[in-house]
Amino acid sequence: MRNKIVIATRESQLALWQANNVKASLEALYPEINVELMGMTTKGDQILDSPLSKIGGKGLFVKELEKALLDGEADIAVHSMKDVPMEFPEGLGLSVICEREDPTDAFVSNRYDCIDDLPEGAIVGTSSLRRASQLQMHRPDIEIKNLRGNVNTRLRKLDDGEYDAIILATAGLVRLEMADRIKTRILDTFSLPAGGQGAMGIECRTNDEELINLLTPLQHQETAYRVIAERAVNKRLNGGCQAPIACFAVFEGEELYVRALVGSTDGKRMVRSEIRGAKEHAESLGVQLADELLAKGAQALLDEVYQD
Numbered sequence: 001m002r003n004k005i006v007i008a009t010r011e012s013q014l015a016l017w018q019a020n021n022v023k024a025s026l027e028a029l030y031p032e033i034n035v036e037l038m039g040m041t042t043k044g045d046q047i048l049d050s051p052l053s054k055i056g057g058k059g060l061f062v063k064e065l066e067k068a069l070l071d072g073e074a075d076i077a078v079h080s081m082k083d084v085p086m087e088f089p090e091g092l093g094l095s096v097i098c099e100r101e102d103p104t105d106a107f108v109s110n111r112y113d114c115i116d117d118l119p120e121g122a123i124v125g126t127s128s129l130r131r132a133s134q135l136q137m138h139r140p141d142i143e144i145k146n147l148r149g150n151v152n153t154r155l156r157k158l159d160d161g162e163y164d165a166i167i168l169a170t171a172g173l174v175r176l177e178m179a180d181r182i183k184t185r186i187l188d189t190f191s192l193p194a195g196g197q198g199a200m201g202i203e204c205r206t207n208d209e210e211l212i213n214l215l216t217p218l219q220h221q222e223t224a225y226r227v228i229a230e231r232a233v234n235k236r237l238n239g240g241c242q243a244p245i246a247c248f249a250v251f252e253g254e255e256l257y258v259r260a261l262v263g264s265t266d267g268k269r270m271v272r273s274e275i276r277g278a279k280e281h282a283e284s285l286g287v288q289l290a291d292e293l294l295a296k297g298a299q300a301l302l303d304e305v306y307q308d
């Protein structure tokens with residue numbers, strides 16, 4: 001029986017919070033096991049001056065962590081599910097999906113209460129094509145300005161007056177105890193979150209059965225069904241959180257209700273679809289939903305983004 005588990009983690013405040021959260025859960029379950037963090041810097045942390053969609057490559061925030069797992073330097077990596085690529089390197093896999101925090105996007109501003117309050121021509125900060133597309137569809141007059149960096153950096157740029165408002169994931173602000181900065185949690189007919197947003201996942205070596213058994217109590221089955229459906233949409237569309245794709249699944253009683261959309265970056269065109277079905281079919285529901293989006297012309301919208 002092992003007496004140590006090493007967690008590979010990025011060193012942003014949010015990544016550390018998430019790794020420490022898993023560490024605390026494991027320590028509570030297994031007082032005899034020593035859980036250690038191993039801090040690492042990823043390419044996504046280093047390149048801060050270009051939009052994520054341009055520096056390209058999926059898994060910008062996870063490659064270095066995965067190398068540590070494959071080399072045996074670390075045992076698990078804790079990820080935000082929306083940043084985790086669909087395919088895993090040989091020998092690695094997702095072992096657990098943890099209970100989801102609030103999955104919405106947050107409207108944060110020092111002057112305005114919500115998107116509809118913004119004056120004409122207001123400047124809104126986000127580097128997410130998904131957020132830009134949905135904002136522009138609703139408010140074609142506002143100007144989207146690129147905004148990167150960790151949560152604190154983004155808030156500082158807002159406070160410095162570079163933007164009238166910014167959009168962040170609610171989950172990140174809640175976890176870092178900055179929910180008081182949120183003016184509105186956005187989730188409605190014109191705005192959906194990214195697949196997996198607000199959920200954490202744990203990756204480890206697929207042959208480490210002992211460890212996988214130890215991790216099993218951290219699995220949250222309801223979250224897992226939802227995130228599996230959402231990720232199936234992204235996988236079918238061959239895009240992740242760097243593409244203008246939104247997808248969101250909720251339970252309606254025993255049934256999964258999944259909505260998704262693909263937009264153009266300028267928000268002038270958008271295709272949407274939704275589907276309901278049994279949770280056991282989470283993955284195929286996501287695939288079917290993506291196929292409906294493709295039938296409505298989603299590929300042309302995605303091709304435009306990848307060409308730019």
Ligand SMILES: NCc1[nH]cc(CCC(=O)O)c1CC(=O)O
Pocket residue numbers: 080081082083167168169171172196197198199200241
């Ligand atoms: N793309 C970066 C990222 N990845 C996960 C979160 C937030 C936490 C989560 O979704 O679980 C964020 C920050 C943001 O989008 O504001």
